[in-house]
Amino acid sequence: MFLYEKKLQFPVKIATPNPRLAAAIISQYGGPDGEAGAAMRYLSQRYAMPYAEGKGILTDIGTEELGHMEMVAAVVHQLTRNLSDEEVRNCPSFAPYFVDHTTGIYPTAASGFPWSASSIQSTGDVIADLTEDLAAEQKARLTYDNILRLSDDPDVNNVIRFLREREIVHFQRFGECLRLCKEKMNSKNIYFVNPAFDKPSTSK
Numbered sequence: 001m002f003l004y005e006k007k008l009q010f011p012v013k014i015a016t017p018n019p020r021l022a023a024a025i026i027s028q029y030g031g032p033d034g035e036a037g038a039a040m041r042y043l044s045q046r047y048a049m050p051y052a053e054g055k056g057i058l059t060d061i062g063t064e065e066l067g068h069m070e071m072v073a074a075v076v077h078q079l080t081r082n083l084s085d086e087e088v089r090n091c092p093s094f095a096p097y098f099v100d101h102t103t104g105i106y107p108t109a110a111s112g113f114p115w116s117a118s119s120i121q122s123t124g125d126v127i128a129d130l131t132e133d134l135a136a137e138q139k140a141r142l143t144y145d146n147i148l149r150l151s152d153d154p155d156v157n158n159v160i161r162f163l164r165e166r167e168i169v170h171f172q173r174f175g176e177c178l179r180l181c182k183e184k185m186n187s188k189n190i191y192f193v194n195p196a197f198d199k200p201s202t203s204k
Helices: 017-026 035-048 052-080 083-089 095-101 126-150 154-183
Strands: none
Touching: 017 126, 017 154, 035 052, 035 083, 035 126, 052 126, 052 154, 083 095, 126 154
């Protein structure tokens, strides 16, 4: 059960509309390495996590990613609210999105591909899942780096830098989680395969 606090984790107050920038930032809402995928990935993986510490980390981070979705949506909304027809026509990168969604928030990549569960995985294997989670946080951090390269709006950049910092923290926490899980596994099992399926044979 989640308790919803009706405020953003970091304030979003953008003064200047910019549909070109919105067309890029939407990728962190529904792109392949965005917040929607992160939340679904971690909140799904938690059920197969056998260790309480790992389950707690996946739940904590997955829940925070829902809040990050809300922040990215707020950024995109504020960048596109009250656009004139001329502003839309003069922004080729935003026009295709506008045709399909006007200025509604829709989970899609900047390239135009809508969000799909095929971009995430939940294998039930602790090592496989946590290794993917580490990579996911690095890719999300990279996407925020790329957005910062494209943005010259300080109101936007303040939010993006906060989100980027949280990706780094999540990467560190998943690294700790991987170490904890390995310590709880059979120390003789150098490949960290699932001991429930790969018990040594006693037959000769």
